[in-house]
Amino acid sequence: MRTLVTGGAGFIGSHLTEHLLRAGDEVVVLDDLSTGSPSNLAAVANHPGLRLVVGSVCDREVVDRCARGADRVFHAAASVGVLKILEKPLHGLRTNVHGTEVVLDAALRHGAPVLITSTSEVYGKNTRTGLREDDDRVLGSPLKSRWSYAEAKAVAESMTRGYVTEHGLAAVIVRLFNTVGPRQTGRYGMVVPRFVGQALTGRPLTVHGDGRQVRCFCHVLDVVPALVALLDDERAHGDVFNLGGTERVSIGELAERVIAATGSTSDVVHLSYEQAYGEGFEDMRRRVPDSSKALARIGFRPRRDLDDVIADVADHWKTRLEVEHA
Numbered sequence: 001m002r003t004l005v006t007g008g009a010g011f012i013g014s015h016l017t018e019h020l021l022r023a024g025d026e027v028v029v030l031d032d033l034s035t036g037s038p039s040n041l042a043a044v045a046n047h048p049g050l051r052l053v054v055g056s057v058c059d060r061e062v063v064d065r066c067a068r069g070a071d072r073v074f075h076a077a078a079s080v081g082v083l084k085i086l087e088k089p090l091h092g093l094r095t096n097v098h099g100t101e102v103v104l105d106a107a108l109r110h111g112a113p114v115l116i117t118s119t120s121e122v123y124g125k126n127t128r129t130g131l132r133e134d135d136d137r138v139l140g141s142p143l144k145s146r147w148s149y150a151e152a153k154a155v156a157e158s159m160t161r162g163y164v165t166e167h168g169l170a171a172v173i174v175r176l177f178n179t180v181g182p183r184q185t186g187r188y189g190m191v192v193p194r195f196v197g198q199a200l201t202g203r204p205l206t207v208h209g210d211g212r213q214v215r216c217f218c219h220v221l222d223v224v225p226a227l228v229a230l231l232d233d234e235r236a237h238g239d240v241f242n243l244g245g246t247e248r249v250s251i252g253e254l255a256e257r258v259i260a261a262t263g264s265t266s267d268v269v270h271l272s273y274e275q276a277y278g279e280g281f282e283d284m285r286r287r288v289p290d291s292s293k294a295l296a297r298i299g300f301r302p303r304r305d306l307d308d309v310i311a312d313v314a315d316h317w318k319t320r321l322e323v324e325h326a
């Protein structure tokens with residue numbers, strides 16, 4: 001099996017690439033290294049089945065070359081992270097809309113089934129407990145740039161569905177809910193690596209707002225095999241699936257659990273959203289998935305809980321800190 005992974009040097013993409021190489025695939029990784037890094041692929045850097053191509057998913061020629069001969073494509077390249085989207089909304093829109101179209105087009109031309117990674121962000125402020133794939137999107141004003149990520153990803157989804165209905169492309173869409181684990185960086189806003197980094201270095205943990213907003217975190221190692229199973233199941237093609245964890249936690253409680261798990265002496269401080277992200281920022285009070293469709297289709301059932309997530313992220317950053325201070 002020859003597989004193309006766009007964004008394969010990123011957080012999720014690198015775990016996926018390792019998984020595919022272990023399964024015996026030849027893997028072409030296309031990554032522009034904007035937020036990804038070759039260090040994410042350090043464990044497989046010398047693997048004979050791996051080829052890393054540095055380039056953009058917006059570059060038709062490069063994508064076409066990478067897709068040539070591919071049996072399947074995982075499109076995991078994206079501009080992600082609240083801070084990144086606020087800082088560079090245009091880049092996010094272009095990468096997430098145009099880049100997806102380029103990848104869909106190449107997959108069609110080369111006859112390769114493709115998995116498109118989308119996001120729970122598309123549900124916006126819909127706080128229903130147990131969001132289902134056909135639930136409404138509740139978005140704030142387009143003047144609030146946070147929503148441009150949800151908009152771009154939703155357009156990418158609609159475009160994917162267009163390729164399915166108009167061209168018969170074999171494509172599956174997956175909406176990821178707060179996927180976390182080793183290698184995710186806190187630089188672009190993600191809360192778990194931020195809290196773990198703050199706890200390990202004795203800095204206060206920065207809880208935004210009242211800390212009562214709720215999320216369900218899902219370990220990347222539970223997500224990765226599900227991505228493969230969905231793309232490899234023809235019955236999933238043309239459809240969209242939520243993938244998320246089951247354990248609900250408030251961000252305030254998450255901070256306490258990170259402090260306890262790491263034995264940290266850090267305090268917790270509360271920052272207003274304005275302090276954290278600037279004026280006019282909107283957050284979701286609650287984001288809880290219903291992943292029963294993926295359970296029914298491929299038996300998706302996350303095995304790792306939040307304690308496993310925190311422990312694995314802490315182990316990863318401890319090693320990094322040791323290396324940096326050596």
Ligand code: UDP
Nearest residue numbers: 082189190191192194206207208213251283
């Ligand atoms: N958050 C926080 N402190 C931080 C970073 C994030 O309290 O240092 C909050 C953020 O405002 C949101 C939640 O943690 O309510 C999850 O944020 P993340 O960016 O990880 O994912 P999101 O669910 O917003 O996509």
